[in-house]
Amino acid sequence: MRFSLSLLFVILSVLLAGVLACKDPYNPETVDYGQCASATKANYEVRSDSKVLTPADLPADELAVHESRMRHIIDIARVNNKKFVSSIYFPNGTLACIGINTGKPNMIAHGEIVAIQNCTEIHGISMYTNYSIYTTGEPCSMCASAILWSRFKTVVWSTYNSDLYCKICMSNIPIDSSYIFSRAYGLGIEAPVAIGGVVKAEGDAWFGTYCNRPTSIYYIAPKCACQDPAKVSPLKFTQTRTTVWVEGGDKVVTQWNAIISNPSNSTIVDPPIVISPSVVFKGAPWGISAASEPNTYKLSYNKVLFPGQTFSFGYSVYGLEEVAFTALEA
Numbered sequence: 001m002r003f004s005l006s007l008l009f010v011i012l013s014v015l016l017a018g019v020l021a022c023k024d025p026y027n028p029e030t031v032d033y034g035q036c037a038s039a040t041k042a043n044y045e046v047r048s049d050s051k052v053l054t055p056a057d058l059p060a061d062e063l064a065v066h067e068s069r070m071r072h073i074i075d076i077a078r079v080n081n082k083k084f085v086s087s088i089y090f091p092n093g094t095l096a097c098i099g100i101n102t103g104k105p106n107m108i109a110h111g112e113i114v115a116i117q118n119c120t121e122i123h124g125i126s127m128y129t130n131y132s133i134y135t136t137g138e139p140c141s142m143c144a145s146a147i148l149w150s151r152f153k154t155v156v157w158s159t160y161n162s163d164l165y166c167k168i169c170m171s172n173i174p175i176d177s178s179y180i181f182s183r184a185y186g187l188g189i190e191a192p193v194a195i196g197g198v199v200k201a202e203g204d205a206w207f208g209t210y211c212n213r214p215t216s217i218y219y220i221a222p223k224c225a226c227q228d229p230a231k232v233s234p235l236k237f238t239q240t241r242t243t244v245w246v247e248g249g250d251k252v253v254t255q256w257n258a259i260i261s262n263p264s265n266s267t268i269v270d271p272p273i274v275i276s277p278s279v280v281f282k283g284a285p286w287g288i289s290a291a292s293e294p295n296t297y298k299l300s301y302n303k304v305l306f307p308g309q310t311f312s313f314g315y316s317v318y319g320l321e322e323v324a325f326t327a328l329e330a
């Protein structure tokens, strides 16, 4: 009995040692971990942008609260003569603290970052679950990420990033905050409720314009496709990813087939097709050709689309996501 127990112990030890042993030497090319084998090329789940609510989506009483909080920070912005001011509210609706982007001590001291640090310092808050954050200008990609990491429940802004960059020539990283918020799944959390354009006219007026001030440190000549919503044609785009490959070990390229269809009753001739946000194609697209205006393409042939008719084109692009096309009225 004593012998068989010892033997069992020895056998178990050997088995366990086999299971727990380090693979030595450790080779990241062969060791598997997580859900992708180490030698595979990993890609994130493709997500479309999460929804941004506008004042029109909100009940009047809730909108009134957001408007008054937004006016409060726009007032602080005017008094301090700074563009970007942020405020944070406790879950019970009491103002917790504010943050002003003064450009000091460095370039990442944006209003939201300053407010988060400020509230943490004053109130010792480390997680902002159920808190709300307000900002005169839509969170940049850095601040949107900080808002996700901090677990805010609601984020409200007045002026959109796309307007700051495209309409008033203010330098900015051209990423909508919703692009970051839609990746909340990576932290295992829900995206915050995002509300844009609250007292937009006042916010936009406060930002003013830099387009006529090319010597300002904020000035940029923006690269944007400008669309007049009144001039968008009824043409529809249906896209299918046909091929995915990896170049140079780490650059994912996808090939897409796109079909333009004319669901309307009228014949559409030679529509300009704009791309927003702009992208760099891998090689030239086929079936459409670059026009003289930036981010604009035209059909290469068969330029007349009768009612019900379709037109196919294709392209390759870096990344996994399709390019966003809109056809304008000819």
Ligand SMILES: *[C@@H]1O[C@H](CO)[C@@H](O)[C@H](O)[C@H]1NC(C)=O
Pocket (backbone or CB within 6 Å): 090, 092, 093, 094
């Ligand atoms: C809201 O919560 C904060 C933090 O707990 C507290 O300081 C404040 O007094 C509360 N406000 C109200 C109106 O209860």
Ligand SMILES: *[C@@H]1O[C@H](CO)[C@@H](O)[C@H](O)[C@H]1NC(C)=O
Pocket (backbone or CB within 6 Å): 096, 097, 098, 099, 100, 114, 118, 119
């Ligand atoms: C921190 O918030 C308080 C309360 O709103 C405010 O008085 C103060 O100016 C803020 N500090 C900074 C550095 O923004």
Ligand SMILES: *[C@@H]1O[C@H](CO)[C@@H](O)[C@H](O)[C@H]1NC(C)=O
Pocket (backbone or CB within 6 Å): 129, 130
């Ligand atoms: C946040 O609010 C929800 C809903 O009221 C509540 O269930 C949850 O406990 C709150 N979380 C924290 C950390 O206060």
Ligand SMILES: *[C@@H]1O[C@H](CO)[C@@H](O)[C@H](O)[C@H]1NC(C)=O
Pocket (backbone or CB within 6 Å): 263, 264, 265
């Ligand atoms: C096309 O015309 C028919 C008949 O005039 C009309 O009933 C229909 O609503 C129109 N469809 C579109 C998409 O304009």
